[in-house]
Amino acid sequence: MKMIFRWFPGGDDSVTLEQIRQIPGITGVAAMLTDIPVGEVWPLDRLIKLREEVNAAGLELEVIESINVHEDIKKGLPSRDKYIENYIKSIENLSKIGVKCLCYNLMPVMDWLRSELAYPLKDGSTAMAYNHEEVLKLNPAAVANEMIGNSKGFSLPGWEPERMGVMSADIEFYQSLPEEQFWSNLKYFLDAVIPYAEKYDVKMAIHPDDPPFSIFGLPKVINNIDKIRKFLSLNSSPYNGLTICTGSLGGDLSNDLPAIISEFVSQGRVHFAHIRNVKHSSEKNFTESAHYSPCGDLDMYEIVKAFHDNGFTGYIRPDHGRMIWGEQARPGYGLYDRALGANYLLGLWEAIHKSSQKR
Numbered sequence: 001m002k003m004i005f006r007w008f009p010g011g012d013d014s015v016t017l018e019q020i021r022q023i024p025g026i027t028g029v030a031a032m033l034t035d036i037p038v039g040e041v042w043p044l045d046r047l048i049k050l051r052e053e054v055n056a057a058g059l060e061l062e063v064i065e066s067i068n069v070h071e072d073i074k075k076g077l078p079s080r081d082k083y084i085e086n087y088i089k090s091i092e093n094l095s096k097i098g099v100k101c102l103c104y105n106l107m108p109v110m111d112w113l114r115s116e117l118a119y120p121l122k123d124g125s126t127a128m129a130y131n132h133e134e135v136l137k138l139n140p141a142a143v144a145n146e147m148i149g150n151s152k153g154f155s156l157p158g159w160e161p162e163r164m165g166v167m168s169a170d171i172e173f174y175q176s177l178p179e180e181q182f183w184s185n186l187k188y189f190l191d192a193v194i195p196y197a198e199k200y201d202v203k204m205a206i207h208p209d210d211p212p213f214s215i216f217g218l219p220k221v222i223n224n225i226d227k228i229r230k231f232l233s234l235n236s237s238p239y240n241g242l243t244i245c246t247g248s249l250g251g252d253l254s255n256d257l258p259a260i261i262s263e264f265v266s267q268g269r270v271h272f273a274h275i276r277n278v279k280h281s282s283e284k285n286f287t288e289s290a291h292y293s294p295c296g297d298l299d300m301y302e303i304v305k306a307f308h309d310n311g312f313t314g315y316i317r318p319d320h321g322r323m324i325w326g327e328q329a330r331p332g333y334g335l336y337d338r339a340l341g342a343n344y345l346l347g348l349w350e351a352i353h354k355s356s357q358k359r
C-alpha cells in the first residue's frame, strides 16, 4: 500500500508539493492536467514536465486522477471511436512516464455533485454537504452555477465550462436512452481500451458515482455492490478495476463498505482508494466529516482492516477534507484536514498490520 495525496499542477492548487512532502508517510501524488479539453490526447511533453516537477519535490507520480471520458463515448455516438483512439493514446503516454494507475469515471453528464461547498459545521469548520431535496428543487443550470460559482476560483475537475453548455440537452438524451444500451456503450469502451491498459501496464480504476443517488433521471454506473459486480463482469481483465471511494459509496447507508472492499480487493480488482467519512442527517442528506470514525457514519477501522486483511497493494489517498484553521483552498482539497486524515489512516494501517503479525 502506498499513501498518496491529490495535487493540482500549474498554480491551480493552494497546496504545494513541498508541503505535501512534509506529511509523514506520503510517497507521491495523484495529479492531472486540468487544461486539456475532454476527448483530446494528453501530450507526452506536458506529462514529462509534470513528472519532473513532482519527482523534483521528492514525490512519485504513479497515479493520474482523472482523464475524463468524452460524453460521445457514454452516449454511444459514431464519433466515439475517435475519442476512444485518443484515450488509448493518452494511456500510452501515461505509461511512458511511469504511471501505474488511472482513476476515471463514467458518470453521464454530471460528475460529483454537492448542494453546498462550504457548509458550516458546529466546530467552526466548513465542509461540503449534499441535500437531496435541495438538489431536486434546482434545474441542471442552477446546480452547475452553485458548483462553479463557489469554487473560490480553482478549477473543479468534472465541472469544466465546456461540458456545462450542453448539460440540459445531454440529460434529455439519457432520459430516453434504454439503460441496457447505456451499459453496452460502457462495455464497448472497456473492450476497446482495456487491452491497451494491459499492454501499457496502466490499471484502470473507475470511481463510484458521487452521490450514489439518481438525479434528473440519469443512469447510475457504480453506486452499490450489484452495479460494481455488473461493471466488472463487462470485461474480466484485472486492468478493468476500481477506485473504492468510501465517501461516495458511503453516501448510501445501505452500502456495507467493509463487505464491498473485501469482495473486490480479494479478487484483485481494486487499485486505488479514496478514504473519507460522511455524516448523515437523514437517508439522502449528509455532510462530509473528519476522517476519524466517531466524526461520521463510517467505521474507518473496519474499512482499513478490510483493505489490509485482503492483501491490498494499491494506492490510498485521504479524500475530501474540511476547511479548518482558517485555510482558503479548493473545496475539499485543503492541506490541513487531509494531512490529519492521511496520518490517521496510516496509524490505523500500522496498528492493524502489526497486530496481524503477532497473531
Ligand SMILES: [Mn+2]
Pocket (backbone or CB within 6 Å): 207, 245, 248, 274, 319
Ligand atoms: Mn472520491
